Structures are given as structure tokens and as C-alpha cells.
Amino acid sequence: MLSEQQLDFLKSMYAAAKASGHLWPDYAACEAVVETGWGQSGLFLHANNVFGLKQSVETPRYETVRMPTREFLDGAWVTTVANFIQYPDIPSSFTDRMALLQRESAVYPDYAAALVATSGAAFVTAVSRTWSTDPNRAQKVCEIHDAHTDVLQG
DSSP: OOOHHHHHHHHHHHHHHHHTTOSSHHHHHHHHHHHHTTTTSHHHHHHOOSSOOBOOSSSOOSEEEEEEEEEEETTEEEEEEEEEEEOSSHHHHHHHHHHHHHHHTTTOHHHHHHHTOSSHHHHHHHHHHHHOSOTTHHHHHHHHHHHTHHHHHO
């Protein structure tokens, strides 16, 4: 059972994903849940960064914020510090995420596969292969989606 705060967060992420034209906005909202810990991560709270997008050294977008992050490397979770994008608002994070997938689809076959996916689960599975170091990311997103389909469709 979702708390009122979790329900509001999921609905707001769905609305932002849908308004931005994000593919599979219901799954994007569930990705937001996983990436931000139901909107409680420092990166989300201080930088409006929904998807954990790191800043590009070559072509920086928006401002940069340096924050700790957990990465799954060599079979173990480690904490490191990285440069992330600080977005002016949440819609910018959703829009920039889709732009990145399109821009990088020629380099990352998983992003290309995600962009032509015929289901939200296929989208999340494809994009998660490259997007995150968490080997269980896609499963976590799909479990949240399956558990809260009523919220995402209502």
C-alpha cells in the first residue's frame, strides 16, 4: 500500500513524463521511483535530476552538481562521487533523458532497441542494460509498475 506521499510522487512523475512526450510514461514514472527512491534522493531534491543523468565533460548541459552515488561495480556496491546535471525543473529532466536516448542510440544499441520497443517492459529492459550499473534495475521498475498499474492508468 502506497503512502499518500508515494502516491502523489508516482502521479506527479507520470504527469511529467506524459507532458514531456516520454515513451512509455507509466514506465518512466516507475523508473523515477527507482532512480530517486520515491523522490527522496539528494540528487532529485537538490538538482531535479530524475534519472541520475551525469554531466558530460565535452558538452555540459545545464549546471553541474557533485554528489555521492552508489554504483554496482565488479560485483559489489560502492559509493563514489560524480558530476551530475542540475536541472532547472523536473520536466527538463524528462525531456533531456529522451533527447539523450535519441542522441546516443547510434552509439548504444540498447538505447536504439528501447526507442523501438513495443512494450513498456521491453523499453525498460533494453534501456536498463546500459543506463544503470544495477543489474536488477529493470526488474525493480517492472515490479513497481505491475504493483501500481491502477494508479498509472487512473
